[in-house]
Amino acid sequence: MCSLRPGDIKVTPKSVFAELPDNYKISEEQFKFYNDNGFLVIKQLIDFGSLYSYKKRFSQICNGVVPRGQVTVVKEPKLVKEMKNAEDYVNKLQDILYDDVYATYIENPRLLHVVSQFIGDNLSAVHTMLINKPPGTGRHPPHQDLYYFPFRPAHKIIAAWTAIDDVTVENGCLYVLPGSHKGGVVYEHGYTEKFNRMYHGIMAEGTVAPESKRVDLEMSPGDTVFFHPALVHGSRPNVSKNHRKSISCHYASSECHFIDITGTVQQRIADEIVAESRRRGMELTYEEIWRYRSKHVKGMKSNL
Template sequence: MDKLSPEQIKFYHDKGYLVIGQLIDFESLYTYKKRFLQICNGLVPKGTMTIAKEPKLKESSNNPEDYVNKIQDFLCDDVLVTYVEDPRLFRIVSQFIGDDIRGMHSMLINKPPGTDEHPPHQDLYYFPFRPADKIIASWTAIDVVTYENGCLYVVPGSHKQQKLYAHDYTSIDNKMYHGILDPTAALETDRVHLEMNPGDTVFFHPYLIHGSRPNVSKNYRKSISCHFASSDVTYIDVQGTVQDVIAKEVVQEAKRRGFEASFADVWKYKSVPIKPIKSHL
């Protein structure tokens, strides 16, 4: 995939998302899955990565794959960072936000059986940088993703309002899993569910309302994701806005880890410039 068609670009701008089938190869996906297991089982150092756990599942299993729900901030990991540096991603991302790109937020998401839904939210809520049109997310299925095992859902066109909704804890209490408080923002009838095969990748706008279903199957549902931004984004002060809630929580979490940093500084420290690796060119 070198150049998106005018129809694909229009779809993204109209709907707020775009799915590209079989973008990432099986060998790469297997490498990411194997690395996830090495990290969550303590076989390799986690460094500055965060290992997030599903509290209710941790009580009933000693196997980390049964309760680790994601590894965050893997841009420092030599293996997982190859996803972010993949030129197949870069070629698409650059058509929306330009060639001078930074990786901002990276996650390998594991959704074990019994995992709750991720409530509807907007990714821009978590970010103190603008403009929104210079930010884009990629989300790649590692496993088969179905309605039963917790596929993503989106509210097409919701990004066009350019409205950032108030968020806070809603149906679940996982750390920083804030959801939109307005119950009409993501009605079931407005949702489009994205069932995907391994390697399929969805790109979406940070204003887009989306979430994911609970995993009611007996299988794991893994995916890998990164938010990219143009290097010329501007950092803003979110004090007194709907982002104040998450900003205070992020600052408190940094303090708990021994760092004194503002909301904007946390994101500046985590981001890295992205250059595509030469494989797959």
């Protein structure tokens, strides 16, 4: 059994949530926890006003009230035929970094201050999502985000994932495998079940991510988890009657550079994403796709 339980997760509550400062100092204890476990939860990092604006924007985009621009709308296949309202079958909005409202999260000074303390002051946003997870949405199998990224070094990449709604086991919270980021291994991924397109999971799930080692991250609105890209994690199915919204962004340091993933376990997903882009009429390499999805957000520009 895993020795780390949810109650052991190091968090630092703040007494004032209405108006938050633009900085948040990470303690030595928090640094150690992140380095040892591959993740860190900070309570009430993002204010309620911002969270409300993200929910409102989601509704506006889903219902065509505002142009979606470069945002990609991803639907939950099994819910599309069952539900009439878009908000009940849209699983997530992807590539939200150029949307005026969502850019306020990606470039939030308080969030960037935390990220900078982990990976440096020169930052690019490289992957962005508003995740909806309506009732009936299935699980996201255990995986590593690094599997998708054709750039390194891994320790100069970090994810920020903020709860917009209350996040519980019942409505599909994240789970993590503490310490699984260590060792520099990117596991073989693929379709272990009939998951949505691009939802690759670790093939040796029972060995790499047994249920006994998973720690559920139940979170309140504004709580934010930061995690290493090699950390094995996933999410539960939403078996509740409520939606579970969150917003996330992966950041990479200017020290990161593209690598050749030809012949590696990552080539499977690269080929699939390139094929999808061609289906949409875009002749791009995997590296070009990631350059297109990235945005410089702080300090000096990077190689991404």
